[in-house]
Structures are given as structure tokens and as C-alpha cells.
Amino acid sequence: MSKKIIINGKEVSTDVDGNMPLLWYLRDEVDYTGTKFGCGMGLCGACTVHIDGKAVRSCITPVNQALGKKVTTIEGLSENGDHPLQKAWVEHKVPQCGYCQAGQIMNAASLLAENPNPSADQIEQGMQGNICRCGTYNRIKKAIASAAEKMQEA
Amino acid sequence: MSIIKLTRREFLKTSGTAASGIAAGGFALGVMIPTQATAASSEIFEPNAFVHIDSQGKTTIHCGRCEMGQGISTALPAAVADELEADWSRVTVLQAEGNEDKYGPQATGGSRSINIMFEPMREAGASARLMLTAAAAQVWKVKPTDCYAENHFVYNKKTKQKLAYGQLASIAAEMPVPEKPKLKTKDQYRYIGKPVPRHDVGEVVVGKRTYGIDTRVKGMKYAAIKHVPVYGGKVKSFDASEAEKMKGVIKVVNIPRFEAPYGSLGGIGVVADNTWTAQQALAKIQIEWDRGPHGVYNTKAYKAAMVKQVENPAKPIFKRGDLKSAFDNAKVTHSATYVQGHLSHSPMEPMVSTVSVTDDACEVWASTQDPAGIQRTLGAYLGREPKTIKVNVMMAGGGFGRKFKCDYVQEAAALSKAVGAPVQLAWSREEDTKTGYYHSTSAQHLEGSVDDKGHLTGWLHRSAFPTIGSTFDPSIEWPREQDLGAVINHPYGIKNFEVESGHAPAHTRIGWYRAVRAIFEGFAFNSFTDELAHKSGTDSLAFFRNIYRNNKDPEQKEKVERSLAVLELAAEKGEWGKKLPKNHGLGIAVHHSFESYLAMVVHAEVDGDKIKVHRVDCAVDCGEVLNPDGATAQMEGAVIMGMSLALYTEVSFKDGEVMNTNFHDYPVLRTNEVPPIINVHFAKNDYKATGLGEPGVPTFAPALTNAIFAASGKRYRSLPIKPIYA
Ligand code: FES
Ligand code: FES
Numbered sequence: 001m002s003k004k005i006i007i008n009g010k011e012v013s014t015d016v017d018g019n020m021p022l023l024w025y026l027r028d029e030v031d032y033t034g035t036k037f038g039c040g041m042g043l044c045g046a047c048t049v050h051i052d053g054k055a056v057r058s059c060i061t062p063v064n065q066a067l068g069k070k071v072t073t074i075e076g077l078s079e080n081g082d083h084p085l086q087k088a089w090v091e092h093k094v095p096q097c098g099y100c101q102a103g104q105i106m107n108a109a110s111l112l113a114e115n116p117n118p119s120a121d122q123i124e125q126g127m128q129g130n131i132c133r134c135g136t137y138n139r140i141k142k143a144i145a146s147a148a149e150k151m152q153e154a
Numbered sequence: 155m156s157i158i159k160l161t162r163r164e165f166l167k168t169s170g171t172a173a174s175g176i177a178a179g180g181f182a183l184g185v186m187i188p189t190q191a192t193a194a195s196s197e198i199f200e201p202n203a204f205v206h207i208d209s210q211g212k213t214t215i216h217c218g219r220c221e222m223g224q225g226i227s228t229a230l231p232a233a234v235a236d237e238l239e240a241d242w243s244r245v246t247v248l249q250a251e252g253n254e255d256k257y258g259p260q261a262t263g264g265s266r267s268i269n270i271m272f273e274p275m276r277e278a279g280a281s282a283r284l285m286l287t288a289a290a291a292q293v294w295k296v297k298p299t300d301c302y303a304e305n306h307f308v309y310n311k312k313t314k315q316k317l318a319y320g321q322l323a324s325i326a327a328e329m330p331v332p333e334k335p336k337l338k339t340k341d342q343y344r345y346i347g348k349p350v351p352r353h354d355v356g357e358v359v360v361g362k363r364t365y366g367i368d369t370r371v372k373g374m375k376y377a378a379i380k381h382v383p384v385y386g387g388k389v390k391s392f393d394a395s396e397a398e399k400m401k402g403v404i405k406v407v408n409i410p411r412f413e414a415p416y417g418s419l420g421g422i423g424v425v426a427d428n429t430w431t432a433q434q435a436l437a438k439i440q441i442e443w444d445r446g447p448h449g450v451y452n453t454k455a456y457k458a459a460m461v462k463q464v465e466n467p468a469k470p471i472f473k474r475g476d477l478k479s480a481f482d483n484a485k486v487t488h489s490a491t492y493v494q495g496h497l498s499h500s501p502m503e504p505m506v507s508t509v510s511v512t513d514d515a516c517e518v519w520a521s522t523q524d525p526a527g528i529q530r531t532l533g534a535y536l537g538r539e540p541k542t543i544k545v546n547v548m549m550a551g552g553g554f555g556r557k558f559k560c561d562y563v564q565e566a567a568a569l570s571k572a573v574g575a576p577v578q579l580a581w582s583r584e585e586d587t588k589t590g591y592y593h594s595t596s597a598q599h600l601e602g603s604v605d606d607k608g609h610l611t612g613w614l615h616r617s618a619f620p621t622i623g624s625t626f627d628p629s630i631e632w633p634r635e636q637d638l639g640a641v642i643n644h645p646y647g648i649k650n651f652e653v654e655s656g657h658a659p660a661h662t663r664i665g666w667y668r669a670v671r672a673i674f675e676g677f678a679f680n681s682f683t684d685e686l687a688h689k690s691g692t693d694s695l696a697f698f699r700n701i702y703r704n705n706k707d708p709e710q711k712e713k714v715e716r717s718l719a720v721l722e723l724a725a726e727k728g729e730w731g732k733k734l735p736k737n738h739g740l741g742i743a744v745h746h747s748f749e750s751y752l753a754m755v756v757h758a759e760v761d762g763d764k765i766k767v768h769r770v771d772c773a774v775d776c777g778e779v780l781n782p783d784g785a786t787a788q789m790e791g792a793v794i795m796g797m798s799l800a801l802y803t804e805v806s807f808k809d810g811e812v813m814n815t816n817f818h819d820y821p822v823l824r825t826n827e828v829p830p831i832i833n834v835h836f837a838k839n840d841y842k843a844t845g846l847g848e849p850g851v852p853t854f855a856p857a858l859t860n861a862i863f864a865a866s867g868k869r870y871r872s873l874p875i876k877p878i879y880a
Contacts, residue, residue, distance in 0.1 A: 020430045040582060040816075074361030090356060093783055099551025102361045135790055135792075
């Protein structure tokens with residue numbers, strides 16, 4: 001079996017136990033600490049990354065499931081931190097503590113990839129799995145809507 | 155969260171400044187920051203602890219207060235930059251390490267950062283600017299008054315020549331530190347009062363902001379912990395043989411309870427090569443617990459007992475006027491009992507710290523609200539001088555009062571000591587939920603009287619809750635006068651008024667939670683006032699207004715005026731009295747806490763047991779607003795935390811153990827339930843700037859339950875409205 005993962009465009013070979021959650025592999029083994037731990041049960045979305053472009057909760061996704069695939073973390077979402085969502089997050093001054101925001105952005109990016117023109121309801125539904133204890137929800141929704149608009153124009 | 159009340163004299167004493175003979179910048183308010191005379195040959199200008207400018211003009215501003223999302227590491231440094239006339243785009247903000255001698259009080263809570271550090275930090279900036287100006291004057295051989303500083307340059311008024319801050323750094327370093335720098339007037343502000351973006355927002359959105367959990371130290375190991383599930387319990391026995399056999403497991407450590415207010419509850423820790431291995435190994439350990447004296451704690455029964463306490467005569471604490479005759483002569487009398495459960499802070503980043511203990515040094519990297527608390531606790535634990543403990547204050551992924559207590563740091567120290575390497579201990583969400591320091595559960599019984607003119611004439615307030623004091627001194631079993639101070643001094647000024655305290659011994663660790671007692675006190679005051687208004691057939695706004703206007707106590711004049719002003723502002727902006735569809739209602743509440751004033755109007759819709767909030771209008775008086783966007787964000791967050799606790803969050807105990815575990819059974823508000831409109835309106839006045847991290851929380855729940863009553867006639871007196879464990 002292939003023991004390689006492509007993380008943010010770089011091929012990485014791994015020999016860890018395939019049951020290890022991708023979250024801890026990313027954080028502790030290959031030092032992509034942008035992906036955060038919040039609950040470990042798929043309840044909060046802080047650990048959201050992409051596998052082949054689709055949002056997954058890395059805390060409940062074993063490394064096995066990522067073998068041979070492309071994993072994208074917040075560090076690799078864009079080359080220069082200029083993904084329309086990242087720009088919208090800055091513009092709308094979304095973060096408070098910021099701890100949940102990598103997961104929020106990764107989840108939103110996958111949402112927009114699937115549905116480039118989401119309605120307010122669809123944004124709300126798509127983001128329900130991501131908790132922000134600081135309460136930045138309304139700014140997040142505004143930022144997603146404005147990023148979607150910009151992406152449509154582009 | 156008022157924990158440390160340092161007077162100016164105490165600070166001088168503890169800091170040693172007064173005796174040390176170091177030139178002091180002469181700070182006006184409660185805090186004095188020692189200045190550091192830099193070596194004359196230095197290329198670097200470092201006139202005080204906060205400001206650092208190099209020969210390229212690169213400017214670093216240190217923030218001594220801890221950042222956990224409240225934006226203090228932008229608000230205070232922006233104030234320094236303003237007085238310094240620095241170009242904000244050339245400023246780097248650094249979180250200062252734990253050192254109260256150098257940076258002033260760092261225990262970050264009680265919404266006090268702005269109150270105590272705003273002026274001292276501005277003075278640090280102003281004095282640096284004056285030294286740069288003096289340096290330029292020396293170069294041009296003119297008087298400093300012929301020069302002025304602007305946006306990282308000093309200009310010569312006459313010749314229009316200019317010198318950059320970087321060019322002036324080494325000369326400025328030799329200038330005398332001004333005695334009492336004059337601060338800018340409001341019209342001169344460059345950043346204060348403006349929506350300056352957070353200094354680190356760019357790092358956050360690319361995943362580069364490093365939080366406590368992101369600490370990486372050479373040679374460090376990773377750990378997990380399972381605590382004694384009951385406060386005061388012990389590990390009776392454990393079998394770690396399976397765990398110890400696992401690849402990657404370094405050591406299983408029995409951590410005994412450390413009997414200090416911020417010490418470990420005790421438990422079993424596992425140190426391994428990575429967090430996951432540590433967690434897996436921990437799950438394999440068979441542990442038998444001795445549940446100890448609090449194994450009987452059951453919150454359902456406890457709340458019932460508190461209610462019984464407050465519905466009967468209790469311990470008198472305060473008395474004014476003649477309550478009995480107020481009731482005898484009343485047109486309307488009414489009584490009600492309000493109950494609230496324990497709360498867990500549940501910041502998104504759980505308790506995490508990294509500690510390295512060696513024979514001669516101890517270094518800590520932790521998300522914390524109180525670096526000096528870590529120094530004290532580890533000093534006591536390791537038997538070392540607290541100041542030898544080096545504390546790197548990391549960005550906290552939320553705190554809300556929880557990260558004041560450093561049990562998770564002391565545990566990491568115990569583990570580091572046991573394995574002889576730096577250890578990062580990350581609590582699981584379950585441990586965070588089950589073994590925290592909880593907001594007090596409470597019961598309050600109120601009785602009130604209204605005369606035939608609709609005036610409030612009498613108020614009895616009986617309150618029972620386990621106090622925060624009990625965490626420090628378990629013999630405290632009743633709310634004391636000091637715990638009831640905000641009730642006694644509530645700016646109603648009712649003529650006939652009694653306050654009583656009910657017995658409520660603690661069976662768990664009680665801690666500060668964002669807004670602390672103001673949460674349940676604000677709920678009781680505002681709910682009961684609304685009830686009395688309805689009982690006496692008066693519009694709620696008019697009834698509130700009337701109470702405040704009737705308070706003629708000269709000592710409460712300012713409080714009354716400011717409370718009234720936010721009440722009117724919220725009512726106006728929230729369109730109090732507007733016509734609403736069936737099943738919709740408006741609720742209003744006003745509360746003063748942490749030196750700020752808040753009022754809210756909530757527009758709710760009730761359909762069976764479905765509750766929807768359409769809009770919230772917040773009126774805020776925190777004096778001078780330093781960063782309107784940051785202040786608005788704090789209010790938005792407070793509304794959402796207020797709504798979480800009004801609807802859902804409660805920590806319940808059974809047989810001494812917390813039943814909740816994670817976000818499925820401790821549900822916090824999610825995006826689909828958030829009020830779509832949260833308007834924040836600031837009162838305009840000239841009062842001194844006060845904090846806003848907490849004061850927004852208390853008004854939401856009562857404004858909501860008052861709105862629910864208006865919409866449906868149903869009165870909720872127990873929070874949360876929809877408990878998980880009823
Ligand atoms: S940490 Fe993965 S969903 Fe919460
Ligand atoms: S910004 Fe703090 S949890 Fe979302």
C-alpha cells in the first residue's frame with residue numbers, strides 16, 4: 001500500500017499507525033499546527049482540512065484514509081494567503097481569538113467549491129458544524145457571502 | 155473576575171521600583187512602569203518596557219496584558235502607537251512574557267485592562283515620542299518646541315527638515331526620560347477611537363498564529379490526562395501494564411492532587427511521542443477512584459436545597475428602611491425565585507501548556523490569563539522562587555476566565571519532572587468539560603412591593619450560591635457581604651431594602667466565568683423588575699425608568715444617569731413599543747457591571763417551545779471607546795455567549811461527577827440560531843474608558859426571557875431554558 005500523502009502540494013511519506021487521526025498526524029508529526037483540536041469527536045469543526053478538495057473533520061479521519069490523496073490545510077489553502085475567503089476574513093475583521101477560524105475557512109472553502117453561489121440559508125446550513133465560542137458567526141456569514149460574490153465576479 | 159486589586163503603592167512595593175532608583179516615567183494612574191535606561195552606545199531605543207525602536211525604525215510594542223480574543227493586544231499597543239506617533243504598519247506587537255515588575259499587573263480579568271493600563275501605556279508612548287523629538291532638536295540644534303513628531307518622523311517646524319525615527323533611535327536613547335509627558339487630546343488621536351484592525355488577523359487566516367497548543371520545543375513530548383472525576387477524590391489504584399507496553403509510550407505518571415487554589419485535581423497522566431498515542435494509552439489504563447467527600451454532589455437536589463434556603467428567612471446581610479411597612483402599605487406585592495446552573499467556559503482551545511523543568515530552570519509556554527499565578531503556583535509546587543519561573547504567555551484560543559487557573563500548567567510541570575523532558579499536556583474536551591472551575595449555580599428569591607402610584611417601594615433579595623472564595627477557602631459556605639456587594643449597591647436605591655444570604659457550601663471548584671455574578675444577578679434584577687412592571691400594569695421601560703429616576707442617592711448619581719442613558723438609547727434604537735406580529739415580543743434589560751453600563755432590547759418570536767431571536771439592540775457605555783470595531787465584536791460575542799447560557803449551557807453533577815462531556819451534551823450556540831441582527835450603539839460621553847470583555851453578557855438572558863414573556867405570557871425563571879439534564 002502507498003504510504004504517501006500529498007500535504008499542501010508536497011509529498012510526504014509516513015510510517016505512523018494508520019489509525020492515528022489525521023489531526024494529530026498533521027499537528028504532532030509534520031508540524032502543520034494551523035489545524036486545531038477542539039473536540040476530537042467531529043462536533044466542532046476546528047480541525048477541518050480538505051482531502052481531495054472536500055472538507056473533512058481530521059480528528060475523526062484516520063491517516064489511512066488520506067494515503068495517496070491530497071490533503072490541504074489552512075497553510076496550503078492559497079499560496080500567499082490571498083484566497084478570496086482569507087481576504088474576506090481580513091476585510092470583515094472576523095476573528096476574535098481566531099482559534100476556530102482555520103476550520104471555519106476550510107469548511108467555507110469546500111462549501112464554495114461545491115456551491116459557488118450559496119444562499120444565506122445554504123451558508124448557514126453548511127456552516128452549522130463549526131462552532132465559534134467567541135461568537136463571530138455573523139461576520140463569518142457576511143465574509144462568506146462577500147467572498148462568493150467576488151469569486152463570481154472574477 | 156476582580157482578583158488582583160493593586161493600589162499604586164502596592165504595585166510600587168511589589169515591583170520594587172520605588173526602591174530601585176531606576177528613573178520612572180511618572181505615570182499618572184494606578185500603575186507605574188519602570189523605565190530602562192539603555193546603554194548609551196545602543197543602536198536601539200528602548201525607553202521603557204513597552205516601546206522598542208531599532209535603527210531601521212522597526213518598532214516593537216509589547217503588550218503586558220494577556221490576549222485571548224478580546225483584542226487587548228491591539229487596543230493597548232494602538233494607544234501606545236498613537237501617543238508615539240508611530241506608523242501602525244511599521245509596528246510589531248509582541249506578547250510580553252510574565253514579568254509584573256516590568257510590565258505592570260498582567261492578571262487579565264475583570265475587564266480591567268483598559269481601566270488600569272490605558273493611561274500608563276499611552277504615557278509610555280508619549281514619553282518615547284518626546285525623547286525622539288528632543289533627539290531631533292539636538293541634531294538640528296534647535297529647541298524641542300521647534301520640532302514635532304508625526305507618523306514615524308520628527309519635523310523641524312521652521313526648516314521643514316525631517317528625520318526618521320530609525321535615524322533618531324540611538325540619540326533618543328541618551329535623552330532624559332520626561333517626568334510627566336502630556337497626553338494627546340481627543341482631536342489629535344490617530345488610532346484611538348478608530349477601528350484599527352487586529353495586529354494579527356493576517357496570521358490567523360493563514361494558520362500561522364501560534365496558540366498555546368502550537369508550542370513546539372526541541373525534544374518535547376506529548377501528554378494526556380484523566381482526572382479524578384470528583385473534586386477531593388483520589389486515585390485508589392490503577393493498572394497501566396497494557397498502556398506501558400504500547401509503542402511510543404514513555405511514562406505513566408500518577409499525579410497527586412496539589413492542594414493549592416490553582417493546583418491539579420489529581421489524576422493519571424501519560425507521556426508519549428505524540429498526543430494520540432498518549433490518549434490511546436490513557437484509555438487502556440484501569441483506574442479505580444476513591445470519590446471522596448463530594449461524591450454525593452447532585453446538582454438537581456442541590457438546586458432544590460438552595461431554593462428552599464432562599465424561600466425561607468436566611469442570614470441577614472444588609473438592611474435599609476422598613477421593608478415590612480412597605481409591604482403592608484403596598485398596592486401590589488410579588489415574589490419570585492430565579493435559579494441558574496453551573497457553567498463551563500469551554501473555550502475552543504482546551505487547557506494546554508508546555509513546561510520544561512530541569513534542575514536549575516523552569517520554563518512555561520501557556521495560554522494563560524495570569525502568568526504571575528503560574529509563577530506562584532509552580533514556585534510553590536517546585537519549591538523555587540516564583541520569579542525564576544519563566545512564563546511565555548501564548549495567545550489563548552479563548553479564555554473567558556478559565557485560563558486564570560493554571561492547574562493544567564502545574565500538571566505539565568509534574569509530567570516534565572517525571573520524564574526529564576519538556577512536556578506538552580493537552581486536556582481532552584471531555585476533561586475540560588468535566589473537571590473545570592465552574593460558574594456558580596445559584597438561587598435567588600425576590601420579593602417586591604409597588605405603591606398605588608406605581609413606584610417600587612420595597613425589595614427583598616435573598617441569594618444562595620457557592621462562592622469563588624470557597625475555591626481558596628473551603629470554610630466559606632455562604633455568600634458574604636463582599637460577594638453580595640453588587641446587589642447591595644445596585645443603582646436602584648430602593649428605600650426599603652433587605653439582602654440575605656443562603657447556605658451554599660461548594661462541592662466543586664468555583665471559578666470566574668465571563669461576567670461572573672453579574673450573570674445571575676442581572677438576570678434576577680431585570681426579570682423581577684419586568685415582573686413587577688407587568689403586575690402593576692405599567693410598561694416595562696417606564697417602570698425601569700421610574701426606578702432609576704426615583705433614586706436620589708447622591709453617591710449613585712453617576713450610576714443612575716449612565717444606566718438611564720443606556721436604557722433610553724436601547725429603547726430608542728430597539729424601537730421599544732413598536733407594533734409586532736402575534737407571538738413576537740420585545741424585552742428590555744439594563745445592568746451595570748465592571749464599571750461599564752449595558753442595556754439591551756431583544757426581539758423574540760415564540761412558537762410552542764421554539765424560540766427565535768430576530769434582533770438585538772445593545773446600548774453600551776464604556777466611556778471613551780478605544781476601538782469601535784473591537785468593542786462591537788465584544789458585544790456580538792457577549793450576546794452569543796448570553797444566548798448560549800440562556801438557552802442551553804449547564805453543567806450538571808451526579809454522584810459528584812459532571813455528566814456533560816463534549817459539545818453534544820454541552821451544546822453552545824451554533825450559527826443557525828444566532829440573531830441575524832445584532833446592533834451595537836455607543837453612548838456618547840466623556841467618561842474614562844472602561845472594559846467591555848464581560849459587561850455585555852448579563853443583560854442578554856433577562857432581555858430574552860422578558861421578550862419571551864411579552865410574546866407568549868410564559869415566564870422563565872430558571873436558566874437554561876432548555877437544559878440537557880432536566
Ligand atoms: S476537533 Fe474535529 S470536529 Fe472538533
Ligand atoms: S474566534 Fe474564538 S472560537 Fe472562533
